[in-house]
Amino acid sequence: MTNTVDAETAKSLLFCMKRVRAVEETIAARYPEGKMRCPTHLCTGQEAVSAGVGALLRKDDFVVSTHRAHGHYLAKGGDLRRMMAEIYGKATGCSSGKGGSMHLVDKSVGFMGSTSIVGGTIPVGTGIGFSISLHGTDQISCVFLGDGAVEEGVFYESVNFAALKNLPVLYLCENNFYSVYSPLSVRQPAGRNIFEMVRSIGVRSDSGDGNDVMDVYARTDRAIRSIRGGAGPYFLEFATYRWREHCGPHFDNDIGYRTEEEYLRWKDRDPIVLFEAAIKKESTIPADEIAQMDSAIAREVADAFHFAETSPFPSPAEISTNLYGK
């Protein structure tokens, strides 16, 4: 797809990608300190999907997500300080320290929760879509999922219901080709395109380049317009790649499940580098503004880590609170 966006949109896309990258890479750098004591799944390399989708969702739209949710949360407007405090297990965390990296929430911006069971939020996001339909508003519910979740039975059940009831749900599949260390080739038949299979269930679908933020933006824009227009659910598949290990701060191209060459091919298509190059070519954003963006992000990330580190841990009494609502 050939796309153009206005300067403001370009800025927000670049800013979002750079901000997510800075957060993830700072986590990676500081994780070995042993203060972030929970499983942490970084999305370095996959930022274009978060940024492109996040830029198009309204604040009152809903998102649910997966174990690899930092980018989705931040792109939807989730509070960075509270996310970092959550990863540090602090009382000021978005889930009061009871969730950790895999359980982020910021209801004030419609980020309704991320969970760690593969496919677990697919029906939940579908149910939010059902509630929107019952309430009769023009919001949409966006469900982030990965290629592995497409293998779960609950995926088919959920998509079937969304098609049956014409629900305003955007299924956003980031296909990064690995489920932990298991490549797509041992999990799904050769020659299948996920988005085509989903279309056969009765849901409109499309696929694109998940490392090209403009492509993500353009295809998502079309999908969202279609959903808000009342045409029912939409499934988008974006091919992308996680640079680091499935869970944790390291690179793991040496352990044998994928090759350094494959990683380098994807790294050459770094979504941030690609977009910056396009911006420079077309002079969409002045170079000094990009530099200012970088320093602003560095300051904000440093502040968020400082907030997390200096926040108090939950008091021991908190172990028994929040079991039930109200």
Add this chain to the structure above:
Amino acid sequence: MARIIPFWKAVNEALSIAMELDKNVVTFGLGTDDPKRVFGTTAGLTEKFGSRRAFDMPTSENAMTGVAIGASLNGIRPVMSHQRLDFFLLAMDQLVNNAAKWSYMFGGKMSVPITIRLIVGRGWGQGPQHSQNLQSWFAHVPGLKAVMPTTAYDAKGLLLSAIFDDNPVVFLEHRWLHNMEGDVPAGDYRVPLDKANVLAAGADLTIVSLSYMTVEALHALEALQQQGIHCDLIDLRSINPIDWETIFRSVKKTGRILVLDTANETLSVASEIIAKVSMELFGDLKCSPGRIALPDYPTPTSPALSGRYYKWAEDIVLETGKMFGRALETGFIKKQHKGPHDVPGDWFKGPF
């Protein structure tokens, strides 16, 4: 004046009243608007409230539980119905990993006000996959609430409480109770989700029971009384949480406890009650606690086998005799009905 209606009708009234009170209450499940209407319990709802709020659903127990959870995060109060608990096992992921955890793991930012009706049963050759009483699973998981009404009065009052509670509530109905009648007030009333009901008072023995076994206990009670043994009969109503205060108060008085369960015995709700009573009130006990539950194998289908599998008022009387070191007569027991053992009454002609 008494208003006598059957248990199934009480469930139906609760659903109808809840949907009248709050337009955000919706109900779905396989058979919700089919000709049988989930044993009559969902009769008239689609006609009254429309197919957007009361509807049949895809055969997708797990996703539809997740759909209920998601809808509940945005103001909806879904009630799901399952004609057999066994089929709901496909949805344990959504119930245990999501519904039970959402409040706690997000630090109380949200809760999940959903109600899940699960029908359990016994008899008529239901066999290994159509009658499991797996209530202890729901009692085991923190963050869930779980109730097992015995009377028609409690069925209505507990269901209304469940629907308007802000948490996931598993509502377990026993098929053999569906046609039992009771005095049920018209209109809205609530029975608390965490309080047991003391159905009879006596100084000699505490019987803690739940669901259909409480009916057998009531028959046993008469026979025991005629032989000089007077019992507290505690109908649990809630199995998550368990009303320990009521149980402890009774055992302190009687010094003896017999616990009845409709489930397989190992790691049952009955097991937990006996464990906790033994730990907390060891010095008050005059004899070992007793337990009557199902043996630890699947439900056999043939009527030649199931008669020995299920437990009856006779078993309660005989077990009580052991606890008192006396040979008690079972001849006094007035049977629930005179028919064969594998049906709850003349009204039941199968198939389920």
